[in-house]
Amino acid sequence: xxxxxxxxxxxxxxxxxxxxxxxEFFATSLAQQRMSAGKTIYIENMTGxxxxxxxxxxxxxxxxxxxxxxxxxxxxxPGDTFGExxxxxxxxxxxxxxxxxxxxxxxxxxxxxxxxCSNNPRLGMQLTLNIFRSFSERLRRSxxxxxNMLIASINRKKS
Numbered sequence: 001x002x003x004x005x006x007x008x009x010x011x012x013x014x015x016x017x018x019x020x021x022x023x024e025f026f027a028t029s030l031a032q033q034r035m036s037a038g039k040t041i042y043i044e045n046m047t048g049x050x051x052x053x054x055x056x057x058x059x060x061x062x063x064x065x066x067x068x069x070x071x072x073x074x075x076x077x078p079g080d081t082f083g084e085x086x087x088x089x090x091x092x093x094x095x096x097x098x099x100x101x102x103x104x105x106x107x108x109x110x111x112x113x114x115x116x117c118s119n120n121p122r123l124g125m126q127l128t129l130n131i132f133r134s135f136s137e138r139l140r141r142s143x144x145x146x147x148n149m150l151i152a153s154i155n156r157k158k159s
Contacts, residue, residue, distance in 0.1 A: 041098065
């Protein structure tokens with residue numbers, strides 16, 4: 001059993017709808033790690049193996065535009081999750097995650113996620129629902145950001 005203290009992260013969307021006992025059970029599946037600023041957590045297109053929850057610090061999520069050139073998509077901080085789809089499908093990463101400010105992370109591997117879902121189906125279902133809610137919110141935001149970028153581009157051409 002891991003000694004994971006999630007008290008500071010109770011408001012994370014990952015825990016929405018979970019009872020205190022379920023969060024405690026969930027915590028037993030998490031691994032903890034610390035990483036220094038400048039370190040890479042994972043790289044775009046590498047196989048996804050874990051989701052991450054930030055306890056402290058910040059992480060930049062970016063995509064490659066051209067060789068050596070990256071576009072920042074979002075900067076995440078305490079309570080935020082990233083890499084969630086790795087536990088669902090294990091497919092390639094859609095982006096790169098790099099540490100901006102020394103970070104304390106909790107991670108949940110795909111194997112541990114599957115085990116958790118088998119051992120506690122209600123918790124697994126709620127966790128999966130929370131993952132998809134988080135993902136769909138990001139998708140909606142990026143669609144709006146893309147729309148705003150196109151409108152700004154059109155307005156510049158008209159000027």
